[in-house]
Amino acid sequence: MNIDKYPSRLLENAVNEFSKLPGIGRKSALRLVLHLLRQDTEQVHAFGKSLIQLRDEIKHCKVCHNISDTELCQICSNPSRNASVICVVENIRDVMSIENTQQFNGLYHVLGGIISPMDGIGPSDLEIDSLVNRVASGEVIEIILALSTTMEGDTTNFYIFRKLKDFEVRISTLARGVSIGDELEYTDEITLGRSLVNRVPYENSVGR
Amino acid sequence: MNIDKYPSRLLENAVNEFSKLPGIGRKSALRLVLHLLRQDTEQVHAFGKSLIQLRDEIKHCKVCHNISDTELCQICSNPSRNASVICVVENIRDVMSIENTQQFNGLYHVLGGIISPMDGIGPSDLEIDSLVNRVASGEVIEIILALSTTMEGDTTNFYIFRKLKDFEVRISTLARGVSIGDELEYTDEITLGRSLVNRVPYENSVGR
The missing domain is CATH 3.40.1360.10 (Dna Topoisomerase Vi A Subunit; Chain: A, domain 2)
Structure with missing residues (x-):
């Protein structure tokens, strides 16, 4: 199905915006927008506002540059x-x-x-x-x-x-090494080799 | 990875809203929100507003009930x-x-x-x-x-x-029948049976 005729400009706008997101094509975008249309007005307002507020008010920590609501x-x-x-x-x-x-x-x-x-x-x-x-x-x-x-x-x-x-x-x-739960047979040789070179005393290997 | 500690309440809000959409889990929601954070302010405003406007202004046609920007x-x-x-x-x-x-x-x-x-x-x-x-x-x-x-x-x-x-x-x-491009071998028997009963004169079968 080649979707190009939208019955509404408002619908088309919303679909365009959604389909700009990574991994969301026009068909998925339409499905999401039609889902939102079935929700309460407050729910959709909350969604739209959460995005606008996020972009306007988010800060980056001045020390570590992590995302933050505050200066630090x-x-x-x-x-x-x-x-x-x-x-x-x-x-x-x-x-x-x-x-x-x-x-x-x-x-x-x-x-x-x-x-x-x-x-x-x-x-x-x-x-x-x-x-x-x-x-x-x-x-x-x-x-x-x-x-x-x-x-x-x-x-x-x-x-x-x-x-x-x-x-x-x-x-x-x-530390690089064999993942917990992994079988040696399926571990790549570089990881396995590194885990041999950097082997640890058994007493230290306990715990998660 | 079990994501529960968000560094920011604003980020968490936006992720919560996205993950209410069908088919979008919390990990995908976070990925989408972080994508939006890297966009221009105007772009994110346009996204948020397109949703709010859609919900507020969309109409259903009074005759056919299709989605519409106008009464009819x-x-x-x-x-x-x-x-x-x-x-x-x-x-x-x-x-x-x-x-x-x-x-x-x-x-x-x-x-x-x-x-x-x-x-x-x-x-x-x-x-x-x-x-x-x-x-x-x-x-x-x-x-x-x-x-x-x-x-x-x-x-x-x-x-x-x-x-x-x-x-x-x-x-x-x-009309129900064999899809164009389908092979008979893989058509289900009910569809195939129906397409036999409702067969059409060859002259009528041409066209797309």
Whole structure:
């Protein structure tokens, strides 16, 4: 079905807007818009306003650049968190993933991307200088690099490592190894090899 | 990944609203909201406003109940369309599908659903009385029933047929048969049987 004749300009507008979203084609967009048309007016108003309000009022934390409702985000302003350890991540979804593990009590630094010459993203497009400034302030003991294990992630790790190597700060990366629940047979050889080289004493391997 | 800790209430609101849509879970909703956050303010305003405006200003045509920007829809108000043939459909998506074939020049009647006792939808929930009134006005020569070939569709067809049988009006349904491009081997036996019973002279079978 080739949908091009809309019975209403208002309907067409809404479908156009929805179909600009990633992964939503015109047929899905129409289905979503017709769903909204069957909802109460208040429900649709709430939807529309939540988007406008989000765009108008959202802030980025001035320290870690995470998304926030306030100048300083909930994590940076929490006095019970360890301000001497900073976990460097690509984006706010990574912050949420790590927070969900409940295994990290330090602060974050959101780069806003990784170095990717193919996409025209260089170091100056990322929040790397502000990371160096945070380290230069002297409070930081350890930087954990938690970027993707891709060529771009490795490049970014190396760039940050070079920028920070003259400071008195420990730089670590996430452990790479066999996923919990994975069978060795199906683990790729690079991961398996790395997990052999970086093997840990059995006593340390317990826990989640 | 179990996402429950959002760094921002505004973000959480927007994700909640998106995840109320059919087929969009919380992870997809977050991805869409983060996409919107990277867009220009005007773009997000346009999105939000298009939804609010749609809900506030959309009308249903007073004759055929199709969605419309005006009291009388584009199709009903078009003098070049044949007002003596009415095609009865379930919803506005069916109107769009039939319009896209460019094979129909009559008017429509959108029932707003089909009779479905399982979902608690009876004849009084649908626009059947207004269809009878259109027929009673005397202008209509033919009613084409274009509902789904399901038990509910058949029930609705039969209900409308009974309501209209005392009027001077021809009642037809869409032809059922082998789809164009389908192989006989894979056509279900009921469709194949029906296409044998309702076979057409070869001269009539040409065209798209």
